[in-house]
Amino acid sequence: MNATKKHPGGRPTAYKPEYAEQAYNYSLLGATDKQLAEFFRVSVRTINAWKKKPA
Numbered sequence: 380m381n382a383t384k385k386h387p388g389g390r391p392t393a394y395k396p397e398y399a400e401q402a403y404n405y406s407l408l409g410a411t412d413k414q415l416a417e418f419f420r421v422s423v424r425t426i427n428a429w430k431k432k433p434a
Contacts, residue, residue: 393421394429 402415416423 392429393419393425394432398429 398419402410402419405415405418410418412423412426416426419426
């Protein structure tokens with residue numbers, strides 16, 4: 380195996396840039412992480428991972 384190429388591993392992200400504005404607006408209405416996860420059809424764990432990624 381070539382040491383210079385690293386496999387990124389895992390599934391590709393379901394995140395789309397337009398989700399940021401949608402999540403922001405939904406949060407202004409009082410949405411919880413659980414509700415955001417249901418809205419975007421992902422897990423709460425995924426929502427938390429998205430929050431950690433730089434914009």
